[in-house]
Amino acid sequence: MKIKEYRSQFIQVLSPIHGEGEAESFFYLILEEKRQLKRIDLALDPELVFSNEEIVVWNWILEQLKLEIPIQYLLGKTSFYGLDFEVNEKVLIPRPETEELVEWIVKENSKTEGFKGLKILDIGTGSGCIAISLAKNIPNATVYAIDVSENALATAKRNATLNEVDVTFLSQNILETEDLNQQFDIIVSNPPYVRNLEKQEIKKNVLDNEPHLALFVEDDDALIFYRKITELAQKNLSENGRLFFEINQYLGKEMVELLTEMNFKNIELRKDIYGNDRMIRGTI
Incomplete structure (x- = not known):
């Protein structure tokens, strides 16, 4: 079958579920991953064909996408901050908003001279996207990363190797940690920040497939991770050390109050590209 003919069928089947634009983007993502062909290649050679074996693979992927399995899990990879990351059902798929958090930290530190001893800790690292991106983009930084999930840590370690960076990964339950010891x-x-009351706002493909351990907190204690991490940061940040969080868009005011109560200064709340309160920084 000609690839362009399969493309039309593929988009027609998925458009009612995902929308035509997203269905088309799925097609070209898979085409590049499975056949190393870009949109321009197909435009230049419309007679290109799929083998019967390829059609079997594509049909399986199509069925999974109809079930709203995330394409990143189907391909086993995604891009984040210009780097490639392995992803699977044991880790969250990195989001563009988190790239903005990384960009904030990188911009503040990448050009800092004489900062050879800079030590960074990423708590709840998941796929390792934050820790690895910082290690890749901040010269001479020493980066540590913590997660409670052994499966997530295994994925993060593979991603560090893939991106050729040194990150020290630690298996630790941050809620049971009394001191970070350095x-x-x-x-x-x-950290997890979506309240159960907000589940109806979460897309089905996320709700049904991504790890709830990394997503949700109880409605009556939505800041449980933030409170604990802020307490640890009080003890384990160096003089003028900085604490950065990605946050629940509905709890920006509460986060400013939390950092203020914990005696942090230079507190800055930032919005993401969608205009939602999404990041906060405080200095000890």
Whole structure:
């Protein structure tokens, strides 16, 4: 079958579920991954064909996409901050909003001279996207990363190898941690922050497939991770050390109050590209 003919069928089947634009983007993502062909290649050679074996693979992927399985899980990879990351059902798929958090930290530190001893800790690392991106983009930084999930840590370690960076990964339940046992210049975290009452706002493909352990908190204690991490940061940040969080868009005011109560200064709340309160920083 000609690839362009399969493309039309593929988009027609998925458009009612995902929308035509997203269905088309799925097609070209898979085409590049499975056949190393870009949109321009197909435009230049419309007679290109799929083998019968290829059609079997594509049909299986199509069925999974009809079930709203995330394409990143089907391909086993995604891009984040210009780097490739392995992803699977044991880790969250990195989001563009988290790239903005990384960009904030990188811009503040990448050109800092004489900062050879800069130590960074990422709490709840998941796929390792934050820790690895910081290690790749901040010269001379020493980066540590914590997660409670052994499966997530295994994925993060593979991603560190893939991106040729050194990150020290630690298996640890942050809620049961009383002291981090060393000082850090930067502590960053994107912990679980979606309240159960907000589940109806979550897309089906996320709700049905991504790990709930990394997503949800109880309605009556939505800041449980933030409170604990902030307490640890008080003890384990160096002088003028900084604490960065990705946050629930509805709890920006509460996060400012939390950092204020914990005696952080230079507190800055930032919005993401969608205009939602999404990131906060405080200095000890």
